[in-house]
Amino acid sequence: MKKIFLFLLMILLISSIALVGCSQGNTETAGGSEDLTPEEAADSSGPITINQDIPDREILSKGPDGESAISAKTLQLTEEEVEEIKAGDYTAAIVMHYAGNDWATAQIAGLEATFKRMGIEVVAVTDAQFKAEKQVSDIETVLAKSPDIIVGIPVDPVSTAGAFKKAADAGVKVVFMDNKPEGLTAGEDYVSVVSADNYGNGIAAADIMAEALGEKGEIGVIYHDADYFVTRQRTEAFEATIQEKYPNIKIVERGGITGPNDGEKVASGMLTKNSDLDGMFVVWDVPAEGALAAARNSGNNDLVITTIDLGTTVALDIASGGSIKGLGAQLPYDQGISEAILAGYGLLEKEAPAYVAVPALKVTQENVLESWKLVYHKDAPDTIQDAAK
Template identity: 25%
Template sequence: MKRRDTLKFAVAAAALFATTSLYTANDSVAQDKKLRIGFSQATTIEPWRAQFNKDIIAEAAKHPEVELIITDGEDKTEKQVADVENLIRQEVKALLISPKESAGLTGVVTQAIDAKIPVFVLDRNVETDKYVQFVGGDNKLIGRAAGEYAVELLGGAGKAKGNVVEIWGGMGTQPAHDRHDGFHEFTDKEPGIKNLLDQQSGDWKQDQAYNIMATALRNNEKIDLVYGHNDPMAYGAYLAAKDAGREKDIKFIGIDALPGEGVTWVNNGELSATFLYATPGAEGLRQAIKFLNGEKVEKNVVLPTLKVTKENASKIMKDNGL
């Protein structure tokens, strides 16, 4: 069925990366490399994560002095902890990590810091500030942008009315909480907006969001807008509404804006909008190399966002060869 197509693509991408956990930027000069850098990825199942890996691999290819070791946490905190412990034993010169869960990875990040390995945290933070740098988007800012646009779609500030379904990402991740909090800074000011669900987590996955939305559709005769914490979940909700014959009555907002996913779905009229959440892999690796070369780096590097609607989606696709 159509709603499984994207999942099949994501699983295929995950399999590609899982089979190559060790990546060397230039094998022919591997013996001459001086900078062994480890990257602990939370999972490669999600399309955004697959793009994340592609971007960091492409950046590593520009630096023949770098040996980049990539591990896949397989969407399991305990696996990612073991991965980082292994990278510590390999005495990597720097550790880049994108945690599955903030609390669950804090202990092993602290171990790396205690071992004098500089740590660069990408996308999701940990519960210590002793790392060298955080690189990622401002999830609260993106949530605010989504909330402001939701209010606009539902009638405008002071007049907005409608029933909203919010589908959370992982409950144990700070980005999900920030995307929720930012969104509600705008929608909670509108007495005409009613939230239909209470912290329903789709765990960032399209199929789980489909199921959440299918239940919401059965239980509610009127749904006006869906806010998914990422594009696959927003699209999963759209597909559930389409299967129920109700997609034309509902607006769908997501986050990520990958050209082949969210931007395409906006261009097709399936999502009303998506907001760019740039992958931090390439910038994170650049920053780590700068630090290892003795340059100063900022404590936080915030990547910019962009609202994608029907007005600019086609240009973004064209610029990306789609």
């Protein structure tokens, strides 16, 4: 009897070891695995992909030239391709339109971690502060460092076109975030454009608004008054969804912003004209913070706000049951991974889709903590976790 017991115990021990080994093997192959921190992911081996746990949703956005989107979840660099890129000793530069929010920070983090896995040195990260002339100067400065790759987001598609074209003509592999300069062609002047499903996120913001208002009321819309196709898609999707699905909700006021700090001023003017406004859509999270301040200052504490992008301040308000009832979230860390993968496609002369999008993510108080982890690849700050309790 004792021998039988020892034999069974040995089998159980061997099985446990085998299971542990299988589990460890799985965590090392997923580029966006939630089991790895960004730092661990940067040092891990295996193929590179975005987080495959992102929910599959139909991509509704179109690209800057009307292209149908390819899901970012389909992109991959194999382990062999990564090793080939490492052998090239390449360098990259990141040219931002603005680097002062959580979205930009996460984009840069995703790019840097993935470039590290690919053995690519990041030689510059620039912030144009939403000034086209500064971005043109930034690109000139970056080109002096002779990078093999530039990942950038144009402040203005017209006035920055010449500078980005100069980079492309110099043989730099260019990948764009969200938008592309006028006159540049995919496959010739740049590898690809990567964005979130902004149209899908606009629909999510409209559905959350309607639910919070009981599908009736009067609302305002704060849009981005600039030639920016991704922010335009958000507003178009929000307004179309309200008009087509929710006929008892009326858009009674529209106001445009040209920069992230205009939200409070525009929202204040809107609330002065419409003191008992029921809701307000704001095109992204930073101006939505201004709208939240305007609502508090006006005494309209019942105003329902929805927006796009899961920044810290709006996440805290959602978690605590405040005026911001929810939003459509981009996944900027995974967008950064996608952009780095596509830069790799360019280096390898591998065929790339012209337009790639990460699926939309609907965020409300019920899933704000889970959404934060999907968006940023780490747990929400303690303040947001405490508010959600």
